[in-house]
Amino acid sequence: MTKFQRYLILGISLLMGLVPALAGAVGQEGGSKIPTAKINSDGVVRAFPDIAIMNFAIITEAAKAPLVATENAKQAEAFLAAVKKFCQTGDTVKSTGYRVTPFYTYPKGKKPVIAGYRARHGFQVRLANLERLGELIDLGVQQGADEVSGPIWEHSKIEALTQGAAVQALQKAQAMATALAQSLNLKVKRLQQVSTTTRATPVFREKNLAMAAAAPDERVATPIEVGEEEIRVQIEAVFELE
Numbered sequence: 001m002t003k004f005q006r007y008l009i010l011g012i013s014l015l016m017g018l019v020p021a022l023a024g025a026v027g028q029e030g031g032s033k034i035p036t037a038k039i040n041s042d043g044v045v046r047a048f049p050d051i052a053i054m055n056f057a058i059i060t061e062a063a064k065a066p067l068v069a070t071e072n073a074k075q076a077e078a079f080l081a082a083v084k085k086f087c088q089t090g091d092t093v094k095s096t097g098y099r100v101t102p103f104y105t106y107p108k109g110k111k112p113v114i115a116g117y118r119a120r121h122g123f124q125v126r127l128a129n130l131e132r133l134g135e136l137i138d139l140g141v142q143q144g145a146d147e148v149s150g151p152i153w154e155h156s157k158i159e160a161l162t163q164g165a166a167v168q169a170l171q172k173a174q175a176m177a178t179a180l181a182q183s184l185n186l187k188v189k190r191l192q193q194v195s196t197t198t199r200a201t202p203v204f205r206e207k208n209l210a211m212a213a214a215a216p217d218e219r220v221a222t223p224i225e226v227g228e229e230e231i232r233v234q235i236e237a238v239f240e241l242e
Contacts, residue, residue, distance in 0.1 A: 035186060035241040037177040042234045043168030045161050048226055049153035052133050055096065056083075056140045057122045057147035065100055065117045072100075072119035079143040083125060086139055090128030097122040122147075128156075134221030153229065155200075162198050165233035170194065177239040189242040197234045202227040 058076045062068035083093050100119045104112040127136055133151060140148055155161055170191075177188050 035184070036192060037180050037188075037239045037241060039173040039176050039237050039239065040234070041169045041173035041176065041237070042232055043165040043170075043172065044230050044232045045165045045168070046228050046230055047155060047157075047161055048228050050128070050130060050156050051154040052127045052130055052151040052224075053154065054125045054127065054133070054136060054140070054148070054150035054152075055122060056125070056145040057120055058144060059118065059120045059146040061103070061116055061118050063116050065102075068117040068119045069100055072121055075144050076121045076123075079140070079145060080123065082139060082143045083123070083136075086132075086136065087125070087127075088129060088132075092126045094124055095121065096124045126154075130224070130226060133224045137222045137224075151224070153226070155229075155231070158231070161231045162233060165198070165231050166196055166235065169196075169233050169235045170237060173235060173237040174239070177237070177241075181239075181241045184241070186241040189240045192238040192240045194235055194237040198231070200229045200231050202229050 056079070058072060058079055060068050060072040060075060062071055080093070087093060098119075098121045100117055102114045102117050105115045106112050125136060125140075127133055137148060173194075174188065174191075181187050
């Protein structure tokens, strides 16, 4: 066994025994004699989302398809006008789907019979001011929304958050590669390649978006809790050693 091979085995043993959170390996690239260190690492930043997405749907039923379409259009128009009036700079509203479908009765021993038609028009509202989220939900219900779902949380600065987590992950990976290289009397020459995976997950820390206490005869908006989220970037980096 050569001196280099003994160093190589030592480096792998150190990695497996001392660093369970950061998986890595020292090897040789493509059968060549260039030593490399492959490191798996992650970086995490935390932030409260500042954008909410709510979905609403107007659903109507009638005996005939033209009638149900007309009635749905009237209700959807009123809903849309109210929501647009509510929206401020940075907010958006759009249709997400429209369909008219029959529904049936099922007489015993007979074929299904069309009992009428159902129209569904879906809308999506993207809200930039989370303090108004409860008001938006209540407005949607008051304006005839038959389905209300959400919120879906987003970050307006997701790119900056992701970059911060990625840089953190790469710095950890580089530190690990340097430690491995030093254990082999080598040093890190360059970053050869890197790949990333990003995900956002909620953590148990919340902000209450309920409106301030109102007088007894005033309506209070639906209270909403916004949870802080973790933006986590996982990387696999390959460093060339020398």
